[in-house]
Structures are given as structure tokens and as C-alpha cells.
Amino acid sequence: MRPEAILHALSDPVRAAIFTQISGQGCVEACSAFAVVGDKAIPKSSLSHHIKVLREAGLIRCERHGVEMRNHSRCSEVDQRFPGLIAAILGAYAQVRV
Amino acid sequence: MRPEAILHALSDPVRAAIFTQISGQGCVEACSAFAVVGDKAIPKSSLSHHIKVLREAGLIRCERHGVEMRNHSRCSEVDQRFPGLIAAILGAYAQVRV
DNA sequence: TTCAATAGTTCCGATATTCCGAACTATGGG
DNA sequence: CCCATAGTTCGGAATATCGGAACTATTGAA
Numbered sequence: 001m002r003p004e005a006i007l008h009a010l011s012d013p014v015r016a017a018i019f020t021q022i023s024g025q026g027c028v029e030a031c032s033a034f035a036v037v038g039d040k041a042i043p044k045s046s047l048s049h050h051i052k053v054l055r056e057a058g059l060i061r062c063e064r065h066g067v068e069m070r071n072h073s074r075c076s077e078v079d080q081r082f083p084g085l086i087a088a089i090l091g092a093y094a095q096v097r098v
Numbered sequence: 099m100r101p102e103a104i105l106h107a108l109s110d111p112v113r114a115a116i117f118t119q120i121s122g123q124g125c126v127e128a129c130s131a132f133a134v135v136g137d138k139a140i141p142k143s144s145l146s147h148h149i150k151v152l153r154e155a156g157l158i159r160c161e162r163h164g165v166e167m168r169n170h171s172r173c174s175e176v177d178q179r180f181p182g183l184i185a186a187i188l189g190a191y192a193q194v195r196v
Numbered sequence: 197t198t199c200a201a202t203a204g205t206t207c208c209g210a211t212a213t214t215c216c217g218a219a220c221t222a223t224g225g226g
Numbered sequence: 227c228c229c230a231t232a233g234t235t236c237g238g239a240a241t242a243t244c245g246g247a248a249c250t251a252t253t254g255a256a
Contacts, residue, residue: 043215044217045215045217064222064223067224067225
């Protein structure tokens with residue numbers, strides 16, 4: 001779990017928004033829940049790519065559940081390794097979105 | 099000053115190392131001080147680009163001083179806008195470098 | 197004032213990344 | 227078995243990054 005991968009993953013506002021939603025709820029059923037972020041439509045293939053980047057950065061864990069995918073936040077694990085990092089990043093985005 | 103620009107700027111380990119040094123000292127005389135990062139040689143043109151990314155993200159301020167450039171950290175300004183962000187990011191990189 | 201040296205920037209071609217439509221795969225229900 | 231739904235993979239176009247070579251800016255010395 002490398003800091004550069006985490007920062008890169010969250011340096012994209014769309015991915016940051018997706019991760020915010022996942023970590024806010026702890027777990028989000030179905031990737032298609034992110035088909036629209038803000039007011040922007042995200043194509044399936046792009047969405048798949050974004051989820052993959054978040055997964056490979058160690059930010060989320062995905063498990064198949066029937067025909068869809070459950071996206072779990074790995075916030076606590078990341079926070080254990082890099083204390084305060086996630087909170088500061090999501091906090092910064094929250095500032096801007098006010 | 100946008101979070102995505104800050105994260106993008108610091109998602110590159112070379113830039114993160116440069117910024118760590120600048121903010122550790124508050125101000126670094128001459129960009130050429132970063133000609134070698136870790137054990138890796140950085141070409142002038144790449145260095146110039148990295149400094150520009152850090153500057154445009156609002157992380158540093160550069161002023162010409164004679165023939166060279168003084169690179170000042172803008173840590174405190176960033177911290178005022180996005181509390182804890184810089185500390186958490188540099189802390190994460192420090193973890194890894196141990 | 198002209199010249200040389202040093203510090204950075206700009207340009208541009210090569211390489212790598214990102215984006216997204218289309219085709220593909222996997223799972224469950226009728 | 228087939229269809230519908232959810233996601234992944236593929237591939238080409240657009241975009242970004244890297245770095246050598248040429249350029250600009252500033253200073254100090256002849």
C-alpha cells in the first residue's frame with residue numbers, strides 16, 4: 001500500500017467522489033451506483049477503470065455478490081497504516097464542495 | 099487552490115521528495131538543489147516541470163534571486179485552507195521511507 | 197560593453213496514460 | 227436454454243509525461 005498510489009487514485013475528482021460515497025456508507029452495492037457522479041455521466045468502461053484504480057491503491061475491496069459487485073471501504077486499514085491521510089483528503093474535497 | 103491539483107502534484111514521489119525538502123527548510127535556494135532525488139538523477143527540463151506543477155498547485159512560491167530561484171514552501175497557507183492535509187501526506191511518505 | 201558561465205525555461209518528438217465505445221464474460225431468473 | 231443485467235477487456239484516439247537540445251535571463255569578469 002503506497003502513498004503515491006493512494007494520492008494518484010484520489011487526485012481524480014470522480015474517483016474521490018466515488019470513494020467518499022463508499023467510505024461514507026462503508027459499503028456500496030453495485031458499481032452502477034456511480035453511473036452518474038455530480039451531474040456527469042460516467043461510461044461503464046471508465047467506471048470499471050476507476051474502481052480498479054481505487055482497488056489497486058488499497059482503498060476499497062470488491063466482492064462479487066450475485067450479478068453485481070459489493071464495494072467495501074478499506075478506510076480503517078488505510079488509516080492504520082497512514083493515520084489521518086484519508087480524513088484529511090476527504091476533508092479537503094468536502095471544503096471545496098461546500 | 100484545488101485538492102485534486104495538490105494530490106496530483108504530490109502523487110509523484112520525486113515531487114513529494116522535493117516538496118518535503120522545501121517545506122522542511124521553509125525555503126530552498128536554487129532548483130538545482132534537486133538535481134538528484136534519492137539516488138536518481140533528474141534532468142533539468144523535468145525538474146523545471148516538477149517545480150512548475152508544485153507551484154501551480156499552490157504548494158510553493160518561487161522568486162528569482164539573482165541567477166537562481168528561491169523556492170518557498172506555502173505549507174501554512176495550504177494548511178489554513180485544508181487543515182492537516184500536508185502533514186498527513188508527508189507523514190505517509192515518511193512512513194514508507196523508514 | 198562584450199563575453200562566458202550558470203540557472204532555468206521552452207520546444208518537440210518519443211513514450212506512457214487516460215478515456216470511452218464496442219465486443220466480450222459471468223451470473224441469475226424465467 | 228436463453229435473455230437481461232453487471233462488469234471487464236480490447237483497441238484506437240486524445241492527452242499527459244519525460245528528457246535532450248536549443249533558448250533566455252542574470253551576473254561577474256575581462
